[in-house]
Amino acid sequence: MLYTENRQNKLEVTDEFIDKITKVCEFALKEEGVNINYQISLLFVDNEEIKEINNETRNIDRETDVLSFPMLDFEEGKVYKDMYLNFDFDETFKDGDELILGDMVLSLEKAKEQSIEYGHSYEREVSYLVVHSILHLLGYDHMIDEDKIIMRKREEEILNKLDITR
Template structure:
């Protein structure tokens, strides 16, 4: 189950954009071998709101494009398909018979700015940030150069396979 809640009114969010976000999430989860019923929540917000969340959750007082809040634990340098692909989730792991993967906060205002800055479509930027964030929910990171390289490669593979490219 994918929940998307548009909590801003600065940038138009069309049903087509919502569908792309949902499709990208579903495709990314499938590509990353997550076949159990699951739940992901996405809030679409503006720059002011994401700045507040960034400060409260990370102690960073600045606007960012997307924030991810994973609900699963991953050992260092491991991702969902390394840890959980054959794991038998029990009732205590599930909420309403679904595995809660995590939450995403996406600034559509920042997405619009970045799409113009990078010279590609707003839809492409939102799709990229969605894939990026879902990969974070699945244990990927980019704090170290090796991890960053793996994550960037995976992002581009998923977007290219989804026919969303630069």
Template structure:
């Protein structure tokens, strides 16, 4: 189950955008071998609110594009399919039979700015940020070079297979 909550009024949230976000999340989960019913929340906000959240949660007072709040614990360097391949979840990980993966908080305002800055479509930027965040929910990270290379490769593979390019 994917919950999408629009808490901003600067960028129009169309049905096409919502459908594409849901589709890319489902596709990324399938590609990452998540074979259990899941729950993911996506919250669209603006730059001011993501700056405040970034300060509260990470002690970084600046606008960012997306924040991820994973609910599962991973050891350093491990990802979902390495840890949970046999669906060995704790009861606390499940809500009414669904695995709670976590929350994605995405600034649509920043996504729009970045799409213009990088010269590709707004939809491509939102899809990229969504895949990036889903991978965070599944244990991927980019704090050290080795992990960053692994995560970037996976992002591009999913987007390419989903037929989303930089154009």
């Protein structure tokens, strides 16, 4: 289940918008082999608030587009595709029958700015950032070039299957 909260007032968040994001989340998780009940929290903020969160959590005093806070621990550099089918998670990582994957913080203001900068739709940018964040929740990273190539390829594969293109 995707839980959303809107803490910004610069861009409208409609039920239709949340439905689209939910479908993107569900599809990305399914593509990654997550076939169990899950829980993700998604917080919509503006640039000012994401800058504060980025500074508090990462000591980086600037705005960013999306932040991901995975609940599960993964070995560095290892992606656990399909592990959800064969792994018995400790109750620490569950809320009832839902596996808590983590939290995402998305600056809708930054997404709008980037959609203009990159010359594609706002919907495409938000969808990209959601997929990007979900992959982080599942253990992907982009700190080294090899991992970045893998992650970028996976993001594009998922978005292309959803027919969300540039």
